[in-house]
Amino acid sequence: MKNNLQIPLRGIIPPLATPLLDNDTLDLEGLEKLIEHVIAGGVHGIFILGSTGEFSGLSTKLKHQLIENTCKIVKQRVPVLVGISDCSFTESINLAKKAADSGADAVVTVPPFYFSASQVELLSYLKNLAKQLPLPLFLYNIPMHTKVEFAPDTVKAAAEIPGIIGIKDTSFNATYLKKIQYLLKDRNDFTFLLGPEEYLPDFILTGGHGGVTGGANMFPKLYVGLYRAAVERDFEKIRILQEKVLQINATLYTVGHYGSSYMKGVKTSLSVMGICSDILAEPFERFKTPERNKIQQALEALNYKDLL
Amino acid sequence: MKNNLQIPLRGIIPPLATPLLDNDTLDLEGLEKLIEHVIAGGVHGIFILGSTGEFSGLSTKLKHQLIENTCKIVKQRVPVLVGISDCSFTESINLAKKAADSGADAVVTVPPFYFSASQVELLSYLKNLAKQLPLPLFLYNIPMHTKVEFAPDTVKAAAEIPGIIGIKDTSFNATYLKKIQYLLKDRNDFTFLLGPEEYLPDFILTGGHGGVTGGANMFPKLYVGLYRAAVERDFEKIRILQEKVLQINATLYTVGHYGSSYMKGVKTSLSVMGICSDILAEPFERFKTPERNKIQQALEALNYKDLL
């Protein structure tokens, strides 16, 4: 394992948006700007090829370029986590090898998401996978996209497998992580990370380690500040910053009321802020002018320049 | 409105189990014992005819007996909230009238749960309902049973309707109440109550008012203590008591892995503790000896007598 990764992993690890020039071309300049932006904002790690990073829409070739270039730009200033989620075991292993060769610190996977496996099958899959992985593995629970979850008992069993070191949960079910925290209450070395931003401080206050919060692409300082306020139990600061995060969720992630509104909101905001383009991978298209204007207005209502 | 009800309603309000002698006979003695047990434990209110109270399985006649007798036994020592959930508008109104006549303080309803209504239809329904209700109304969001939720924007609009004073959420989605808290951030008079016990302190620490926690049937002192620890930001106490609650959830509510394991666990625990019988309304049957033994062992592992 790399020394760069502390156990447990704590803090804000943005699920990095993937800057694109077109459906199959990486925006290298945008990628560099975005990485420098979040590192300057104090993030504790970077997670590429997650849902926010549109991993599922990207070609294998583009994924390899992204892994290589991210590691080059980050230069080990913070840990780099790489999503290797793929319905094909072999393709997941291939991505993990590329991540290790490029100098990444850990990999992350959701369950195979086309043909749902049973919990018994998932555990066996994780055993087989971990055995062949060159880097430590975080589980990534996101049943809204994968249909199947890593059940709490499966996570408890998976935590015994060498190389599996933590979980990121985006189930939106607040009892899920609580159940796992209880089952693993004697395991100080297992990392609990939260996806949904809205209850980040609640989670940190009662034993959570960190957040993989999409909004940290745009506002790393805000999310890092909220994380620290929770660690320091500064309730007045929590109140003020959590309200900002709720405003971001209510106004930047809901334009158009698509399922993809969140992802479009993140990329359009980054574009309005001059960080990278708003182009999305298929099957999604960038916002047209009226929606983009709404994002611009929502950013202004947030006084977003104060958040940078 | 009754003076007995403070705005917002704060604290632990157990969703009272309904003690039964058989499928259609109220266990009056058990009811009295259970009510005295929870009031002695310091609860801040009592909610009858909720999901834990098996409202849906009870006949109208039995519901009326329960409302009348509960109010008589409680004698206004704490507020009494009465579930009027029914797919029929008229039957809901009838239950609310019985509640008002018996001296209850508020009523509570889920959305009609057979034929799902749209959000527009739900809002119109709430307007028509509130107009005819003799008591203030709490919304009860529990999509696992009702399929449809009260969407955050619907709750925001409903909060403008005279007589609608709060919401109890059992969606298990921690972002749900956060969204509503944000939408109603200027409404200090609207009550936010949480169903799932596992993250009660997390919720209280960041602005929640209280919990409608099933485990408070058995262990009112534990849940009241956890609530107070959260209000007082006593993190060491929160840690210890929340772990107890997680143990209760992991061991008392999961025997048999039925959907009804929770309800059976509550009633069997109450029976083992000598408070009331373990009989359930159809279509559910009480645990047989092996399952009952597991509950007994789980209670002993909890050192449950120390929790009383």
Add this chain to the structure above:
Amino acid sequence: MKNNLQIPLRGIIPPLATPLLDNDTLDLEGLEKLIEHVIAGGVHGIFILGSTGEFSGLSTKLKHQLIENTCKIVKQRVPVLVGISDCSFTESINLAKKAADSGADAVVTVPPFYFSASQVELLSYLKNLAKQLPLPLFLYNIPMHTKVEFAPDTVKAAAEIPGIIGIKDTSFNATYLKKIQYLLKDRNDFTFLLGPEEYLPDFILTGGHGGVTGGANMFPKLYVGLYRAAVERDFEKIRILQEKVLQINATLYTVGHYGSSYMKGVKTSLSVMGICSDILAEPFERFKTPERNKIQQALEALNYKDLL
């Protein structure tokens, strides 16, 4: 058992709409007109208090009036089936007694639809229920409203319980009835009825007994004709009439794109046709003028007078 009910029950049994003057007042004149309309159209039975009959939204008092009056009007010209679906066992029994006292021929129930029961619990529930029922029972499978289904193996076991004589399926899953037909292939006395109108002839052609088709409220002759064409394997007639049914589904049941569009379409059509009013029970409201106009146009496009 009544002689009026043939085994298996074959043909078109409309799930009768419930004519209302307001949310809690039966439209007796409309009820009589509607019953005479469908009997004149040749239907093979009448099913009241189904989903199309808005059973869940009606008060107990109104349900009793409906049962009594329907039986009086029908005067045993066709079998009357009465829905006794209720989450409360006792209320289901009460409705069944009223049905028997009024001269109905059979009762029909969905699974308890609030707190989902397991298949083991459902089977036990059916055993307990059938024991106390004064009339034979049809199962009614409609998971879109009840969440839980009667699994094929449960139906097979239920078919052994004295008094359980058939099933009506509205799962929209065409493999469901096929599986049950296979499991009960030696039981010529068990009735298979289909809810969704779109594949009525397909079902009749390969062994189905009949349809509980909502459109037969408006167009009993059309559905009876389609049923007969399927029995007689008149493929040209099937093609023409099935296309009409598909047009009804595409144009009368989809106005407004609500979940309730179907029910509103049925009642508005009946109102435009002068049979009964378009008032619905809460939480649903009748169509406003623009939607009503669309129904009127759709009826004209169907040349609906030719279908009567």
Add this chain to the structure above:
Amino acid sequence: MKNNLQIPLRGIIPPLATPLLDNDTLDLEGLEKLIEHVIAGGVHGIFILGSTGEFSGLSTKLKHQLIENTCKIVKQRVPVLVGISDCSFTESINLAKKAADSGADAVVTVPPFYFSASQVELLSYLKNLAKQLPLPLFLYNIPMHTKVEFAPDTVKAAAEIPGIIGIKDTSFNATYLKKIQYLLKDRNDFTFLLGPEEYLPDFILTGGHGGVTGGANMFPKLYVGLYRAAVERDFEKIRILQEKVLQINATLYTVGHYGSSYMKGVKTSLSVMGICSDILAEPFERFKTPERNKIQQALEALNYKDLL
């Protein structure tokens, strides 16, 4: 377009299982045997890289080998359809190019299945995809795996896009294809194919073109016979053969009650029959001896040798 593909495509097109030597090695000998087996059984086409073909679990390299070798073995005796389903647009195009280069006749795709797209986005996606495809495209509707469906109105609009020539439906919802058949009633050139085997003859009797039936891997003659019986309206033959198909479904596809029981049942049956090995791609493992024995017994109970 290739002359090999008749419009509409009619008959039995088995979704070919992918014979494997291990998780990432194609069983070439098994592939040849399987293809000769189904062609000898009279099938009207072959569909590789469908759900039954475990497309999602296979590496890109193995997919390319499978496409190339299948086309070589088939030698245009029947049309070859190639699944290009992938969440990445670019990878779908790459597979389609490989299919065209190898001499396949058409390609097939499900919607992107990780991040669900709206219907508007799906239609735009199909337009962009069809523009770049070197072969005609069938839509593949299977919401149990993809969450999102191609809604009937989307299919109607897609049918206007040059190159989109048909749909295969595995929604299990029998009203789905009926709605689309109605919407496209004037389009004799659009192909309707059914996945679920249980109601294959019902579908053919009322206007369907064919079946993509998994059981035709083992018993091509049976499914071809059932298809022909339906085309010829030979009801006695339909009854006998449909019962066999229902027995196959009830006994070969349900061992172990996993979600993957179907796929394991198909491969184990092929292995027992000596056609290819029973190895599955990750995350699935082949049956152990007790389950394999059940398959063997079920095959014997079917008198399967008579079906060959």
